[in-house]
Amino acid sequence: MDLQHRLDEAARDHNVPGAAVAVWVDGRLIEAATGVVNRDTGVETTTDSLFQVGSTTKIWTAALVMRLVEEGAVDLDAPVRKYLPEFGLADAAAAETVTVRHLLTHTGGFAGDLFEDTGRGDDCLDRFVSFLHGAPQVYEPGAMFSYCNSGYVVLGALAARLAGGTWERAMRERLMNPLGVTHGALLAEEAVLFRASAGHLGPGNAVNPNWQMPRSNAPAGSTLCLAPRELVRFGRMFLDGGVTAGGTRLLEEETVAAMTTAQVDVPGVPGLLADRWGLGFELFDWGAPVFGHDGGTVGQSTFWRIVPGSRFSIAMSCNGGDVPAVLSDLAFPLVRELAGVTPTPLPTVPDRPAAVDATRYAGTYPGPAAVQEVAAVDGGLEVTTIPGEFMRQAGIERTTERFVHHSDESFIDVEAKTTITFLERDGRIFLHSGGRAVARA
Amino acid sequence: MAGAMGDRLAELIAEYDVPGAAVAYLHQGEVHESAAGVLNRRTGAQVTPDSLFQIGSVTKVWTATQLALLAEQGALTLDTPVAELLPAFRVGDPEVTGTVTVRHLLSHTSGIDGDLFLDTGRGDDCIERYVAACADLAQNHPLGATQSYCNAGFVIAGRVVEHLTGKVWDQALREQIIEPLGLTHTWTLPEDVLRFGAAVGHVDGEPSPVWGLMRSCGPAGLITARPADVVAFARAHLEGGLLKDPRALWEPQVALPNPHTLGTHWGIGWILDEWDGRRVVSHGGNTIGQSSMLWMLPDTGTVVCAVANGGHSAAFFHHLATELFRELDGVAVPPVLGPPEQPVEVDAERYAGVYERVGARLTITVRDGGLRLLMESTGALADLSEPAELDLLPVDDVTFVGRLPDDPQWLSAVFYELADGSPYVHMGVRATPKIA
Numbered sequence: 005m006d007l008q009h010r011l012d013e014a015a016r017d018h019n020v021p022g023a024a025v026a027v028w029v030d031g032r033l034i035e036a037a038t039g040v041v042n043r044d045t046g047v048e049t050t051t052d053s054l055f056q057v058g059s060t061t062k063i064w065t066a067a068l069v070m071r072l073v074e075e076g077a078v079d080l081d082a083p084v085r086k087y088l089p090e091f092g093l094a095d096a097a098a099a100e101t102v103t104v105r106h107l108l109t110h111t112g113g114f115a116g117d118l119f120e121d122t123g124r125g126d127d128c129l130d131r132f133v134s135f136l137h138g139a140p141q142v143y144e145p146g147a148m149f150s151y152c153n154s155g156y157v158v159l160g161a162l163a164a165r166l167a168g169g170t171w172e173r174a175m176r177e178r179l180m181n182p183l184g185v186t187h188g189a190l191l192a193e194e195a196v197l198f199r200a201s202a203g204h205l206g207p208g209n210a211v212n213p214n215w216q217m218p219r220s221n222a223p224a225g226s227t228l229c230l231a232p233r234e235l236v237r238f239g240r241m242f243l244d245g246g247v248t249a250g251g252t253r254l255l256e257e258e259t260v261a262a263m264t265t266a267q268v269d270v271p272g273v274p275g276l277l278a279d280r281w282g283l284g285f286e287l288f289d290w291g292a293p294v295f296g297h298d299g300g301t302v303g304q305s306t307f308w309r310i311v312p313g314s315r316f317s318i319a320m321s322c323n324g325g326d327v328p329a330v331l332s333d334l335a336f337p338l339v340r341e342l343a344g345v346t347p348t349p350l351p352t353v354p355d356r357p358a359a360v361d362a363t364r365y366a367g368t369y370p371g372p373a374a375v376q377e378v379a380a381v382d383g384g385l386e387v388t389t390i391p392g393e394f395m396r397q398a399g400i401e402r403t404t405e406r407f408v409h410h411s412d413e414s415f416i417d418v419e420a421k422t423t424i425t426f427l428e429r430d431g432r433i434f435l436h437s438g439g440r441a442v443a444r445a
Numbered sequence: 446m447a448g449a450m451g452d453r454l455a456e457l458i459a460e461y462d463v464p465g466a467a468v469a470y471l472h473q474g475e476v477h478e479s480a481a482g483v484l485n486r487r488t489g490a491q492v493t494p495d496s497l498f499q500i501g502s503v504t505k506v507w508t509a510t511q512l513a514l515l516a517e518q519g520a521l522t523l524d525t526p527v528a529e530l531l532p533a534f535r536v537g538d539p540e541v542t543g544t545v546t547v548r549h550l551l552s553h554t555s556g557i558d559g560d561l562f563l564d565t566g567r568g569d570d571c572i573e574r575y576v577a578a579c580a581d582l583a584q585n586h587p588l589g590a591t592q593s594y595c596n597a598g599f600v601i602a603g604r605v606v607e608h609l610t611g612k613v614w615d616q617a618l619r620e621q622i623i624e625p626l627g628l629t630h631t632w633t634l635p636e637d638v639l640r641f642g643a644a645v646g647h648v649d650g651e652p653s654p655v656w657g658l659m660r661s662c663g664p665a666g667l668i669t670a671r672p673a674d675v676v677a678f679a680r681a682h683l684e685g686g687l688l689k690d691p692r693a694l695w696e697p698q699v700a701l702p703n704p705h706t707l708g709t710h711w712g713i714g715w716i717l718d719e720w721d722g723r724r725v726v727s728h729g730g731n732t733i734g735q736s737s738m739l740w741m742l743p744d745t746g747t748v749v750c751a752v753a754n755g756g757h758s759a760a761f762f763h764h765l766a767t768e769l770f771r772e773l774d775g776v777a778v779p780p781v782l783g784p785p786e787q788p789v790e791v792d793a794e795r796y797a798g799v800y801e802r803v804g805a806r807l808t809i810t811v812r813d814g815g816l817r818l819l820m821e822s823t824g825a826l827a828d829l830s831e832p833a834e835l836d837l838l839p840v841d842d843v844t845f846v847g848r849l850p851d852d853p854q855w856l857s858a859v860f861y862e863l864a865d866g867s868p869y870v871h872m873g874v875r876a877t878p879k880i881a
Contacts, residue, residue, distance in 0.1 A: 045642040047490045124634070125568020191567075192635035193656045196643050199488045216636040 005341070008036040014334040015039050020325030021204045022049040025334075026232035028240055028317040029342045035233060041201040041323065044211045052187055053199040054229040055321035056216075057306045058299025061225035062156050063263075064238070066108055066284025068163040068174055070259045073104075077166050080105040080283075087162045091133060095141035102145045104162070107155035108283045109267045113143040116152030116440065117373035119226075119394045121218035126170050129161040132220040140372070142443055147429055149268045149281060151439035153224040160223020171223050183238060183248050187231035192216055195229045203303020204324025205399055212303040225299050232306075232319040239310040239317030242295075264295045264312075271436045272425035273414045274348045276328065290345040302398050307335050316343035328421075351423050353416050357408035359383025362415075365426045369435040369442040374400075376435060376442065384408040385415050387424065449477030450769075457765055458482050461853075463756035464647050465492040468765065469672035471680055471748040472773045478673055484754065485645040487652045495630060496642040498752035499657060500675060500737040501666045501730025505599050507678065508614075508664040509551045509694060509714025510687065511606045511621050516547075517689050520609045523548040523713065530605050535580040541588050547605065549589060550598035551713045552698035556586040559595030559875070560804040564659035569613045575661040576604040585802045586876050590863050592699045592711055593802075593876035596665040603664020614664050626681055630671040634660075638669045646734020647755025653734045666730055672750040679741050679748045682726075695726050695743070703859035703871035705782040705844065720770070721777040729762070738762045745774045760854040783855045784838040784846055791839040796860045799881040800870050807870060807877055809837070818847060818858070 007025065015023050015038045022039035035051040072078040084091045084102050093099040093114050106112040118139060122131035136154060143150070160171040167174040172190040180188055189195035192215070203212035217226035241248050242264070246255035255263075266280040266287055276298065278286035288294040288309075296309035305327040308319045320335050328350060336347040362380035369376040373395055377388040385407040391400045407415035407424065414425040424437040433444045450468060458466050458481050465482030478494035516522055521530055524546050528534050535542050536557050549555040561582060565574035579601060585593050603614040610617040615633040623631050632638050635656060646653040658667060681687040682694070697710035697717055707729065708718035718725040723744050730737045736758035739750045749769055751762055767778040793816050800807040801823075808819040816837035822830045837845035837858060846855045858872040868879040 042640070042642075044640070045490075045493070045495075047488075047642060050488075052488070123568050124636075125566050125570065127568065192639055196635050196639050196656050197485070197487075197645055197652065197654075199490060200639055202640055211640060213640070215639040 005034075007034055007338075008038075010334055010338075011036045011038045014330045015322070015325070017333065018326040018329040019207070019209065020322045020327070020330060021209050022053070022201060022324075023320065023322040023330070024049055024051055024053055024055065024232050025318065025320040025338075026051070026236040027338065027342060028236045028243075028315075031315070033233060033236065041199050042211055043204060043209055044202075047199055049201070050199060051233065052231055053201055054187060054189055054195055054231055055201045055306060055323060056203065056299075056301040056304040057225070057228050057230045057235060057308075057321065058301045058304065059153075059225040060235060060297045060299040060306050060308050060319075061223065061228040063284045063297050064175060064179055064228065065156055065160050065163065065171075065223040066263060067179060067255060068167070068171075069104065069108065069159050070255060070263060070283065071178060072163060072166050074256055074259060078104055078162070080108070084158060084162065087166060088133060088158065090130075091158060092137040093139050093141060094137070098141045098145050104159070105267070105283070106145050107152070107159050109281050110149050110152045110155065110439075111146050111268055112152055112155045113145045113147060113150065114141050114152070114154065115139045115372040116150060116154050117371070117394070118154050119218065119221055122220040124219050128218075128220040129157060129164060129171060129223070132157050133161050142441055143429060143434070148427070148434070148441055149270050149439070150436075150441035153221060156224035157221055163223070175228075179238075179254070182252050182254055183234075183241060184250055185230070185234045185237065188234050189229040190222070190227060191219075192227075198229075200229060201304060201321070201323040203301060205303045209324045214302065217301055226301065232321055235306070235308050235319035236317045239296075239308065239319070242310055243312055243315055243317060264293070270439065271427050271441075273351050273410055273416075273423040275350045275423065276331070277439050288348065290339070290347050292345045294339075294343075294345055294347075307331055309339060311339070311343040311345055314343040314345065318342075351410060351416055351421060353408060353418050353421065354410065357384065357410070360409045365433065365435070367433070367444045369444055371440065371442040376437065378435065381406075387417075450479040453768070454479045454765075455481040457761060458753070458756070461757040461761035461764070462650065463753045463758060463761050464650075465496075465644060466751065466753040466761070467492055467494055467496055467498065467672050468749065468751045468769075469494065469676045470750070470769065470773070471676050471746070473746070476673055476676055484642055485652050486647060486650070487645075490642060492644065493642060494673060495671050496644060497630060497632065497638050497669045497671055498644040498737060498754060499646070499667075499669050499730070499732040499735040500739075500752065501732040501735065502596075503675065503728045503730040503737050503739050504664065504666045504668040506694075506714040506728050506739070507618060507622060507668060508599050508603050508606070510678075510682075511617060512547055512551065512602055513688055513691075513694060513713065514621050515606065515609050521547060521605070523551070527601060527605065531576070531601075531608055534576065534601070536582045536584075537580070538584050541584060545588060547602065548698065548713070550595070550602045552711050553592050553595045553598065553874075554589050554699050554711075555595055555598050556584045556588050556590060556593065557595055557597055557601075558582045558585050558803040559593060559597050560802075561597045562659065563661060565661040567660055571659075571661040572600060572604050572607060572614055572663060575600050583803060586863065586869070586878065587865070590865075591869065591871075591876045592701055592874070594874040596662065599665035600662060606664070618668075622678065622687065626677055626687065628670070628674040628677060631674045631678075632669050633663060633667050641671075643669065644735060644752070644754040646732060648734045650755065655733055658732055666732060672752055675737070675739055675750040676748050679739055679750070683741060683743060683746060683748065692743075695724075701871070701874065702861045702869070702876065703844075703857055703874070705857040705859070706872075706874055720779055723774075723776050731758075736762070738766070740766060740770075742770070742774060742776065745776070747774050757853055760852070763854070781855050782840065782844075782846055782857050785840055789839050789841065791842050793837075793839060793845075796870070798879050800877040801880045802875065802877045805875075805877065807872070809870075812836070815839070816845060
């Protein structure tokens, strides 16, 4: 199989400045890299190049926490407060009841997309935890799934506190070194030693002027950089029941099983996002169990899957361009051909969508990252997204999208092909979009 | 990538085992750029004129300029005591605490132990915390009694900038210098540098496992820039655009006991020298495996900035300057002081002994009628550098030269006494007292 040729083609067809892929199949590693790490410098991508792997970092943070669970230092069902006494939220009752398991499964219910920059110092996570004292509660802890970056920062702060030191030090000493990771960076001063990819934005693929997101979101995925091969190395540890390629046991077999067993359903139409979540991992039913996680920073995207029945793992990173198209054209076919499982196709717009009266969903849904205004129009919906401060800084502008009915309580964007789902809990209507729940005002 | 110097830069870096280098120069009003080699021998990425290199202590001139700008705005004078500007300021000697001035700091004459490399973290409070830790620093020489290179003094100066502007040093630097000059390739933090091609230092030919110095040393040496931006900075000192009176910074503040190393005098921030009858205003820098030089000839208006990421960079820079200034201005750069053709007889035994300052010990012994020097790091940096030994050959009664093993560049040492008669050796622009 000519991986190189296929990656070159996919990148060229979908306007991707640079990409790299690593695959573990049939007991060996195959890799390819294409394009440039940065259009301004023209430095070519190699399989040693580092990409910002975004939220795939959450599995590293989850693994740190699970090691502490194995050591008896953390009880999954104990309140977070037991370990971080200063943990607080706007809803004082919720702050007392949120557990470690809630955070691992994105069910804590507090605002998840807070990207407050609390500085580049070693105190940034503690300061972020203090900042969360003002975080509004969207729903009662445990009520449903809503992707929660903030919760993973809290987990990182918790792991750092109990391991004694910074999150970065715990990552290095407790995961990366035992795994044998050589092409990874936790801080900018480490990344600069490598060919390190920059994110590219917009159709013109302009280099992101802010190379890195704030360190205060590091345990959720703002800073970790890896060559795809290192994510595959991490994936192999899960394939091998918690044992590294070097033969060291990093996690107990039961821990791996717990991380990859469903804890909560994800509302909505399955697609790129999983339909169930474990302790950290996204879980997919692709004809056989598949787990993994995706990640995105500003202008960089990573896809990571593990297929235990086929002893297969894949990691692919792109630094711009039409990433969903690269997944459809390259990553999903690779998984199909090499692991023998069938990825859920991304949702499509029905040829003749049912006209529905969507007035019961109409209204304003104020989220922490953006406000969404939903209007019933022509048997479907119009959703206007008014970006908040962080999204504006990332170059995202106010947009209005047309949605038609997809299935049940779900609608699909006729252009972007993304779906939204409405659900009712305790008499309130929630909009579930991009994995996030927002209650109607 | 060749550029203005054709293939010559590539030839020179090969000769001096420099992995990668870049040069920018201003000549008769035009800026020319060259680049050669690789940013990092492990990645193999190529140097271009837009690549960023750590300019190290050339940063000190930028910090001095920040203070000069604030002085022109009336926020201080160079003779204002630091303690008046920073109420919490303290060093080990209470008398020095009260009387040391900004001028002392910027001309390396404070006598405060200068080589404190203390990591106070990555955060915006790092300089404040560093200066708090200066409360224990000892005196290397009495205040104002001689010149001795003082990194700590420039961090303290950077803290004065922070205190007066209410901004962290990096941000004040952006607002005072980088943005007004329109410099797009001048940064201080690695997360900003990463957007560009960035050099990695090489130590013993291998990429350094650590990219940069601790952030607390920022005002003493943490700018990372392309050479053309450094030339633009120097051009503003020559032609105007930043300070009302940039030439005030070239006024000699102190004569260097050893005039053979970097220059004959120190100004405010700048080092002053003379080549072929022409005034030279310069500064250099060294970080972890990266080096830089900035030279200005006010008489001709020529500015050269060269950067390198390893190898025999001092000899490389000297060779480069010799060729460039001969070609551009017809100026002969004097050779580095070496041993005389005819050996001279001097009474060397009187210099034997132990010379020590914080962080370094120089042990001089008599061997075969000549002097042998053992240089050792002590304290925090002891693990990072191996002791080195070399023979010192006399040039005259007080001046000796020697070479490190495997380094083509001659080093010089001058033995002298302060006004109070205490014996010192001046080497590597540092004054070290004789203690035994």
